[in-house]
Amino acid sequence: MAKLVAGVGCSHVPAIGVAMDTHITDQPYWAPMFAGFEKSKQWIKEVNPDVVFLVYNDHCTAFDASCIPTFALGCAAEFQPADEGWGPRPVPVVKNHQKMASHIAQSLILDEFDITIMNEMEVDHGLTVPLSLMYGEVEAWPALVIPLAVNVVQYPAPTGNRCYNLGKAVRRAIESFDEDLKVVIFGTGGMSHQLQYKRAGLINPEWDKAFLDRLTSDPVGLAQMPHVDYLREAGSEGVEMVMWHVMRGALDDEVTEIHRHYHVPASNTAVGHIILENKAA
């Protein structure tokens, strides 16, 4: 049977992708941000998951305003990196474990999570930047990737509690798949940032640190946080962090924090990163 062994929380700032693609990661602006992912690259090489279940959001790229699914599961054979207005990222095509994705789709809906099924989808920086941070520059992604796109652009995003419980259903779906596969789940986005209007540039490191702490110690309580707290305290785009609850919900109640990294700034954003392992893993 497939087994879910660990979770990764990770920001997905587009400028990080640009920095990697233009080979300026060793510049003083970027070097400390990337240094915090050296251990992560080593870790994922050792764990070597067969499949990454990657929770992210599309930034008005593959989804325009005509259709806004709250949860959309990528079921296509592969996903091309999208042109977001400055040309597609020069990174490998993302390949799915299509049979497992179909199983997860069926399992989630019968488990009362009424997800949208995407049989064609391009993927933007929200998905490719975390892969780049964890795997570096590669010819082909070392793992198959099942994307779950979450609406966090038009208010309201799903609640933290809904995301947390979806994570539990994702775990049940993964671990009822009849193939011996090792799976890691990513929750991406955040941390504090506001990209728009007169309050742009908001960063709240104390709030971000408390979020990372409670992710390990009090995930159920943390998932109860109302949207307005994210919007006010972590910036209008900080509400992306609800996606981290899907990752946390999919893990055991008790987890071990393997690694953490926090850095300000990457463009307009606080970069946060955490690796959590199931104790039994």
Place this chain on the structure above:
Amino acid sequence: MTDKPYEDIPGTFVFDADRGREGYHLNQFCISMRLQKNRDAFNADEEAYLDQYPMTPDQREAVLKRDWNRMLELGGNIYYTSKLAANDGINFQELAGIMTGMGREAYRDMMLHGGRPIEGNRYKKEWGED
């Protein structure tokens, strides 16, 4: 009425369903800038290209004038308007420099020094607004 507990946050538009409705055609225009063939057509004749999108006269004027804050006031969302900015060679950080009125250098400098602090920036009343 629809509960909007976020309306007292200063300097912020929360892109809710009402804003999504108001900004629909503006945002659909902006996302079309994602593709090179559309960027070429728009850059060749902005007025003619905009005729395809039934936005309000105010929205159309904001686009033509590149009044980024006005676009947000009229239902635009940053992830859409950033596509138009990208067409103009403006990235997210430069756009934030414009929208905050700080300018590119001062904004970049603020971010290098830890960003805009939360203290004094939680409520409109802290900004002298109601």
